[in-house]
Amino acid sequence: MKTIVFTGGGSAGHVTPNLAIIAKLKQLGWDIQYIGSKEGIEKEIIQHAGIPFHHISSGKLRRYFDLKNIKDPFKVVKGIGEAYLLLRRLKPSIVFSKGGFVSVPVIIASWLNRIPVISHESDMTPGLANKISIPFVQRICVNFPESLQHIKGGKGICTGLPIREQILRGKASKGLELCDFHKQKPVLLVMGGSLGAQKINAAVRESLGTLLERYQIVHICGKGQLDESLTKRRGYRQFEYVNEELADLLAMSDLVVSRAGATSIFEFLALGKPMLLIPLTRQASRGDQLLNAASFEKKGYARVLFEEQLSVDTLVSGVNAVYDGRSEMAANIRANEQAGATAAIIELIQASSLK
Structure with missing residues (x-):
């Protein structure tokens, strides 16, 4: 049985699309694990869905001055260490990230463990967490065709948003x-x-x-x-x-x-x-x-x-x-032509996990 680790949090929008993919992967026999933050909304949503949840330290990376900017980078570093050890224990074939700041330590720890990562960006332009993560991921799925111009290295693919059944x-x-x-x-x-x-x-x-x-x-x-x-x-x-x-x-x-x-x-x-x-x-x-x-x-x-x-x-x-x-x-x-996002992303996950 293959294992996949999902991550993403901070708001419901960084969590609920994961549920659409999780439901399909469960049907395909995958073992599902989730890494999030201890206090984030993702913990309640994921545990309510009956998915094993693991929490790590995470800090918000801000574009503006805040005294928390002094200590939050240390939380990120701590989170990388915690995620690194978690991933060594869980041994996933692949990691899927929906963004949010908790995803940054998980993605970097995945790269250190040589675990492939697929990320998803919902908004027109990548958020700061996804911008930081781009060098460490294999592909970034996006909702808007206009978003592809903001993804460097040919890693972008327009799939649309996975919709919960x-x-x-x-x-x-x-x-x-x-x-x-x-x-x-x-x-x-x-x-x-x-x-x-x-x-x-x-x-x-x-x-x-x-x-x-x-x-x-x-x-x-x-x-x-x-x-x-x-x-x-x-x-x-x-x-x-x-x-x-x-x-x-x-x-x-x-x-x-x-x-x-x-x-x-x-x-x-x-x-x-x-x-x-x-x-x-x-x-x-x-x-x-x-x-x-x-x-x-x-x-x-x-x-x-x-x-x-x-x-x-x-x-x-x-x-x-x-x-x-x-x-x-x-x-x-x-007349909206965008459909089948969940199937497209699962195809990417399965293909990337074989490499």
Whole structure:
């Protein structure tokens, strides 16, 4: 039986695509192991999926000044040592990385152990962790054809995003029952990412009086960001975070308001959901969500509302514009040619593990 080690963490977007590949490799008889950080969201997600989880030290590598920059490199070095010994014990044929800073020590330790690595970059341009890792990996899979120009050495390959089969199997009836919604009004799903988004949350709640006239709203607002005063508001249901229920909530939803993290928007694309995207600003990120959102808007999959322009009026008009133009947007989404990412990546894994 061949063994593969997965790594990646820091956000759900660095973990959930791995689950799509893991499910298929399990069917093929592979032994699956996962290396992540002790406190990261990846630990909960992976252990919940019943996959053996090993944690190492990891530090965030920042582009800006922070006192933590002094000690975090030592955490990375410690993590390389821990990952090196773990890999010697687990003896994987190959390592697959989804990015995030915990992946850097694992990838370098794999290189030191002469274990081939395949990495995946979801965003338009490589994040810092993947940039550091490029010299140590065999191939980097990307979602956007435009990304290939940023991958040196001919290592890039456009596969698209592996989509969890679970997310495709949702039942609208279960979502309606969970939220106590009905079929007479369309359903708007609002997602701010796994950690929530305070500005989006505030704008949605300030807009409820207008939005609820036309839509039922399910709002995934992030940990600690529930508004208890709105728990009994008819037609509005809020959750801090959802896991298995997300597939059912998406199945019942007619349109989505979301950040523009690549994992989420490619899952919406696979489900044919019209989108209003509110990307993180350059002040709050490296600008990857702005590029993701611009690409989707150019292809007719979504409309974009910049956070600097977010208000009650712009949110309501943006939501209505997406809903009113949903037929054209859905047609553009159906014409999307990107499919079979999971199969393509598994083929790469199997081929690379033979070398």
